[in-house]
Amino acid sequence: MKVFVAVKRVIDYNVKIRVKPDHSDVDLTSVKMAMNPFCEIAVEEAVRLKEKGVATEIVAVTIGPKAAQEQLRTALALGADRAIHVETDERVESLGAAKALAKLVEEEQPGLVILGKQAIDTDNNQTGQMLAALTGLPQGTFASAVDVDGEKVQVTREVDGGLQTVELTLPAIVTTDLRLNEPRYAKLPDIMKAKKKPLDVKTPADLGVSVGSRVKLVKVEPPAERQGGVKVGSVDELVDKLKNEAKVIS
Amino acid sequence: MSILVLAEHHDGALAGATAHVVAAAQQIGGDIDVLVAGENVAAIAEAAAKLDGVSKVRVADNAAYAHLLAEPTAALLAELAGDYSHVLAAASTTGKNVLPRVAALKDVAQISEIIAVESPDTFKRPIYAGNAIATVQSEDALKVITVRSTGFDAVAEGGSAAIEAVDFVADNAQSTFLKEELAQSDRPELGAAKVVISGGRGMGNGENFKLLDGIADKLGAAIGASRAAVDAGFVPNDMQVGQTGKIVAPELYIAVGISGAIQHLAGMKDSKVIVAINKDEEAPIFQVADYGLVADLFQALPELEQRL
Numbered sequence: 215m216k217v218f219v220a221v222k223r224v225i226d227y228n229v230k231i232r233v234k235p236d237h238s239d240v241d242l243t244s245v246k247m248a249m250n251p252f253c254e255i256a257v258e259e260a261v262r263l264k265e266k267g268v269a270t271e272i273v274a275v276t277i278g279p280k281a282a283q284e285q286l287r288t289a290l291a292l293g294a295d296r297a298i299h300v301e302t303d304e305r306v307e308s309l310g311a312a313k314a315l316a317k318l319v320e321e322e323q324p325g326l327v328i329l330g331k332q333a334i335d336t337d338n339n340q341t342g343q344m345l346a347a348l349t350g351l352p353q354g355t356f357a358s359a360v361d362v363d364g365e366k367v368q369v370t371r372e373v374d375g376g377l378q379t380v381e382l383t384l385p386a387i388v389t390t391d392l393r394l395n396e397p398r399y400a401k402l403p404d405i406m407k408a409k410k411k412p413l414d415v416k417t418p419a420d421l422g423v424s425v426g427s428r429v430k431l432v433k434v435e436p437p438a439e440r441q442g443g444v445k446v447g448s449v450d451e452l453v454d455k456l457k458n459e460a461k462v463i464s
Numbered sequence: 465m466s467i468l469v470l471a472e473h474h475d476g477a478l479a480g481a482t483a484h485v486v487a488a489a490q491q492i493g494g495d496i497d498v499l500v501a502g503e504n505v506a507a508i509a510e511a512a513a514k515l516d517g518v519s520k521v522r523v524a525d526n527a528a529y530a531h532l533l534a535e536p537t538a539a540l541l542a543e544l545a546g547d548y549s550h551v552l553a554a555a556s557t558t559g560k561n562v563l564p565r566v567a568a569l570k571d572v573a574q575i576s577e578i579i580a581v582e583s584p585d586t587f588k589r590p591i592y593a594g595n596a597i598a599t600v601q602s603e604d605a606l607k608v609i610t611v612r613s614t615g616f617d618a619v620a621e622g623g624s625a626a627i628e629a630v631d632f633v634a635d636n637a638q639s640t641f642l643k644e645e646l647a648q649s650d651r652p653e654l655g656a657a658k659v660v661i662s663g664g665r666g667m668g669n670g671e672n673f674k675l676l677d678g679i680a681d682k683l684g685a686a687i688g689a690s691r692a693a694v695d696a697g698f699v700p701n702d703m704q705v706g707q708t709g710k711i712v713a714p715e716l717y718i719a720v721g722i723s724g725a726i727q728h729l730a731g732m733k734d735s736k737v738i739v740a741i742n743k744d745e746e747a748p749i750f751q752v753a754d755y756g757l758v759a760d761l762f763q764a765l766p767e768l769e770q771r772l
């Protein structure tokens with residue numbers, strides 16, 4: 215079975231972002247970029263499926279600027295067999311990404327597509343669900359376990375009240391939650407080998423899709439800053455303040 | 465304008481989140497209908513009809529919508545969406561699962577987790593784990609939106625909207641519900657609790673989370689956790705507060721043995737009063753805490769329980 219993984223280049227999760235002084239967007243100049251953490255989990259899951267003999271080929275896909283090829287190379291180093299870069303400098307939101315992915319799914323007919331549940335820049339949490347709609351495939355979102363069994367896949371989902379398990383017919387779309395697995399690190403020889411693995415570059419026009427967004431970013435502001443408060447010296451003082459100053463307990 | 469709100473419900477009862485979503489719909493303005501989809505949902509529909517501001521409750525009561533699986537539920541919403549300018553749902557795991565699918569079926573964008581309505585087409589939403597607030601404007605004719613409950617005060621109950629059945633039945637051969645393991649708890653729901661006390665990696669193990677129980681009992685609090693505590697297996701995933709867990713904004717949030725990573729802060733920094741108990745006085749959690757206690761939690765917690 216062929217497995218697609220969608221990987222997005224985003225700001226490194228450790229970086230605290232700053233808003234541009236003109237409030238037009240977040241300032242990403244010389245900020246450390248990385249593969250979205252949920253996409254790392256998606257790649258890892260695909261690699262494990264290959265190790266189990268379930269997946270036969272792993273194709274990593276990204277839609278974004280030239281620089282996003284770095285993340286494709288990372289996916290290749292981690293175990294993807296080849297990569298597809300849909301190159302664009304437009305601001306690509308979830309619907310645009312899903313449209314490009316849907317076209318590739320149509321062309322290549324993977325049995326499973328694994329995406330992250332959420333990109334940590336836009337915090338959208340949409341692309342997998344949209345891809346499922348556009349391809350007419352079932353979806354298993356926020357997965358903490360994925361078991362492929364013949365023509366079906368069982369997906370355990372992290373839902374608000376606990377865990378839910380659904381069974382989907384293949385082909386299907388899965389999005390990863392944090393506890394699905396713990397991604398491995400790429401080893402140096404694999405990073406070297408990844409440089410020789412095939413990486414196709416296409417444009418949205420080649421696929422016949424437009425990836426631009428109809429949601430305009432009007433402005434971006436810093437959130438209301440919380441003022442750090444006081445340190446209290448004892449539990450007694452804490453309880454006193456909560457009762458008599460903050461009045462949140464009685 | 466006319467707005468369709470997907471009702472959130474669990475265990476045969478309307479979930480509190482729906483009243484917050486209706487409040488967001490009121491700010492957009494126009495007629496508000498609520499869709500109750502599920503199996504045996506008559507009582508839920510009646511509860512929804514009492515929410516202030518609701519004109520009509522539409523009920524799709526059919527086994528096809530049991531557990532609100534994404535495939536049939538999105539097909540139903542896409543079928544009904546033609547009558548509306550906006551489709552709204554809570555930014556719960558149900559809303560997040562279903563609404564993007566609806567949006568793509570209608571070839572429109574989806575706007576996630578709004579916290580404010582600026583106008584019928586312009587909304588505010590947090591991005592980058594809440595480290596920036598974006599104002600976004602949708603150019604689509606249909607707006608499909610999930611609503612962060614903490615951004616809107618719930619509407620009251622005093623209405624008596626008409627209830628009408630929806631006949632459309634979506635067929636779904638692709639996905640089947642197998643099972644659910646839901647956490648059982650007598651405590652208030654995390655998202656709705658007035659007080660939340662959360663433990664982090666500093667708790668050391670799952671057994672030690674019991675130290676929070678007595679305090680939670682006395683304060684009527686829900687118990688939450690950091691991701692590190694969940695990952696370490698101390699507590700189940702539904703307790704995780706943060707960017708990728710639950711978003712809470714109680715009157716009082718008590719963080720115990722939690723360092724204060726941005727991903728955790730994203731889930732609780734809109735709380736009214738924040739208390740941090742941590743033995744490391746440099747822990748970043750103290751930068752957002754109204755009251756910080758530098759102490760070993762194993763001493764502070766029993767003492768706190770006793771003083772309350």
Ligand SMILES: Cc1cc2nc3c(=O)[nH]c(=O)nc-3n(C[C@H](O)[C@H](O)[C@H](O)COP(=O)(O)OP(=O)(O)OC[C@H]3O[C@@H](n4cnc5c(N)ncnc54)[C@H](O)[C@@H]3O)c2cc1C
Pocket residue numbers: 227251252334663664665666667689690691692693704705706707708709710720721722723724725726727728731741742743744747759760761762
């Ligand atoms: C994509 C992504 C999403 C994430 N989403 C979330 C999320 O939704 N929610 C979330 O919480 N995290 C999330 N994280 C993880 C986050 O980055 C942090 O790793 C996590 O919040 C740390 O949890 P912690 O504060 O419990 O642990 P630590 O950072 O290890 O802190 C433990 C604290 O306990 C204190 N301590 C230890 N012993 C004691 C004692 N005896 N008495 C008092 N204090 C003590 C220590 O001083 C320390 O400050 C996410 C990370 C990623 C990459």
Ligand SMILES: Nc1ncnc2c1ncn2[C@@H]1O[C@H](COP(=O)(O)O)[C@@H](O)[C@H]1O
Pocket residue numbers: 220221222223250252253256275276277278306307308311328329330331332333334336337338339340341342
């Ligand atoms: N531009 C993109 N290129 C490749 N994958 C993407 C892109 N945008 C989103 N995705 C995938 O969709 C997931 C969820 O993103 P989102 O729904 O946009 O929050 C990510 O973790 C990726 O797997």
